[in-house]
Structures are given as C-alpha cells and as structure tokens.
Amino acid sequence: MRQRWNLSIAACIIASAAPAAAVVAGDIVAVHERLRSDPSFQFEFSTTPPLKPAPDWMRAIADFIAAIFNLISPLIELVFWLGIALIFIGAVYYVGREIWLRTRRASNDENADETPIYRPAPSLTRALLEEADRLAAAGRYGDAVRVLLFRSIEDIQQFQPNYVREAMTSREIAHLSILPSLSRKAFSQIAAAVERNHFAGREIGADIFADCRAAYRTFAEPGNWS
Incomplete structure (x- = not known):
C-alpha cells in the first residue's frame, strides 16, 4: 500500500515536470528511486513514544x-x-x-x-418624707435619699407593673412614658445621687439630701402630673 502511494506521488511529479513526454514504467521506477535518495524529502516519520504510566x-x-x-x-x-x-x-x-x-x-x-399617668398618693408622699427626715436627723443621709428613690420606684411599680421590670435601672425608669417631664427630671436627680454614692463612693451629706428631698417634692407634686 505504501509503495503504491509513493508511485502515485512520483507519477504526479513526473506528469507536472514533463507533461509532453511519454512516461514508461521504467522511468517511473527511476524517478521514484531518485526521490527516495533525495535528502530534502522525508518519507519516514518518527512515531511519538507512548506516555509513561503515572507512578x-x-x-x-x-x-x-x-x-x-x-x-x-x-x-x-x-x-x-x-x-x-x-x-x-x-x-x-x-x-x-x-x-x-x-x-x-x-x-x-x-x-x-x-397611657395612664402615674400620680403619687399624697398620703404616701407625706409618710415617705417623714421617714426620710427621721433618717436624716440620725445622720443617715445616704439611707434617706435611697428611701426616696426606692419607695418612689415601688409606688410606680405597684401602679403600673407592666412598665417597671425588675432588671431596669433607675435611669431607664426615669425615661418611662408615664413620667411627665418635670417629675422625670426630679426623679433623675435623686437617682443620680444614689448612683454616685453607690458606684463612685461619693458621700451623701445634708446638702445633697436637701436637694433630693426638694426634688422628690417636685416629683410628687400633683400639679406636675396633670
């Protein structure tokens, strides 16, 4: 098969080189041999070696x-x-x-x-101030101020239990919607004095008690809750 293919190539070359000449079988063989011996033509092709298997x-x-x-x-x-x-x-x-x-x-x-507005009971206000005054007269100003704060918180909680939660701080209570602005400011003043005493160790004296007592009167003033 390969020889026939080579002879066909040779025949084509001869036909193109000498179209007018008569070609005989011997000439074809001779031309084929010359082509085979010509180093400018390649008739043998090397095959690619197979890949080595992976390790x-x-x-x-x-x-x-x-x-x-x-x-x-x-x-x-x-x-x-x-x-x-x-x-x-x-x-x-x-x-x-x-x-x-x-x-x-x-x-x-x-x-x-x-929202229902909290109004401190007048009788509770008087009793609370009397108790605070007794503590202050004994020189227990810090306890007197804490009474003002904690009793007012208890009163709010009893009146509106859904508003005051156990984990709430006095600052959070001061921002409740049921507290009018003046009462909120007064309550915040009392709460701040207790916080400074508890966390910063600031002593509560007669002057601070007097300010907190006045603030509580403002907090409990009925006119400030209308």
Missing part, C-alpha cells in the same frame, strides 16, 4: 481523591439546597420582623395618648 503513589492519591468526591458529592448537593433554604427563611424572617416592628411602633404611637 503508583500518584494513582493512589488520585483514586483516594476521586473516592472522597464520590462520597461527599451527595452531601455537597444537600448543603447547597440547605443554604438556599436558610437564605429564604432568613429573608422571610427579616421582612416579617420589620413588618411586626413597624406595626408595633404604629400601635404604640396610637396608644401613646392613652
């Missing part, structure tokens, strides 16, 4: 990785869909929470004017 350790690693991938591929798909589900649930939760918060704020704004 056993490399094939073992590849097989191990393939086995792991085949094992976890179902889990990867499961994790993907779980991630999609979590994103969807998170989006629904966020939107629902925002809607709920806005609805709650709107409801609170509508009911703000209907």
Whole structure:
C-alpha cells in the first residue's frame, strides 16, 4: 500500500515536470528511486513514544481523591439546597420582623395618648418624707435619699407593673412614658445621687439630701402630673 502511494506521488511529479513526454514504467521506477535518495524529502516519520504510566503513589492519591468526591458529592448537593433554604427563611424572617416592628411602633404611637399617668398618693408622699427626715436627723443621709428613690420606684411599680421590670435601672425608669417631664427630671436627680454614692463612693451629706428631698417634692407634686 505504501509503495503504491509513493508511485502515485512520483507519477504526479513526473506528469507536472514533463507533461509532453511519454512516461514508461521504467522511468517511473527511476524517478521514484531518485526521490527516495533525495535528502530534502522525508518519507519516514518518527512515531511519538507512548506516555509513561503515572507512578503508583500518584494513582493512589488520585483514586483516594476521586473516592472522597464520590462520597461527599451527595452531601455537597444537600448543603447547597440547605443554604438556599436558610437564605429564604432568613429573608422571610427579616421582612416579617420589620413588618411586626413597624406595626408595633404604629400601635404604640396610637396608644401613646392613652397611657395612664402615674400620680403619687399624697398620703404616701407625706409618710415617705417623714421617714426620710427621721433618717436624716440620725445622720443617715445616704439611707434617706435611697428611701426616696426606692419607695418612689415601688409606688410606680405597684401602679403600673407592666412598665417597671425588675432588671431596669433607675435611669431607664426615669425615661418611662408615664413620667411627665418635670417629675422625670426630679426623679433623675435623686437617682443620680444614689448612683454616685453607690458606684463612685461619693458621700451623701445634708446638702445633697436637701436637694433630693426638694426634688422628690417636685416629683410628687400633683400639679406636675396633670
């Protein structure tokens, strides 16, 4: 087969070189031999050597990785869909929470004017001031101021238990919506004196007690709650 192909090439070359000459079989063979001996033509082609097989350790690693991938591929798909589900649930939760918060704020704004106002009982006010005065007369000014603060908090809590929580600080209580501005300011003054004494160690003397007593009278003044 190869020889026939080579003869065909030679015939084509002769036909193109001498189209007018008569070609005989001997001439074809001679031309073919000359072509074979011409170093400018290549008739033998080298074959590419086969690739060397991979080392056993490399094939073992590849097989191990393939086995792991085949094992976890179902889990990867499961994790993907779980991630999609979590994103969807998170989006629904966020939107629902925002809607709920806005609805709650709107409801609170509508009911703000209907919030019952706390009014200290006059009899309680007199009893509280008398007790504070007795402590102050004994030189226990810090205890006297704390009585003013804690008893007023207790009274608010009894009147509106849903407003005052056990974990609330006096500063948070001072910002409750049931306290009018003047009473809130007076309550904050008493609370600040107790905080400075408790956390900063600042001693409460007669002057601070007098200021807190006056602040409590403002806090409990009925006209400030109307």
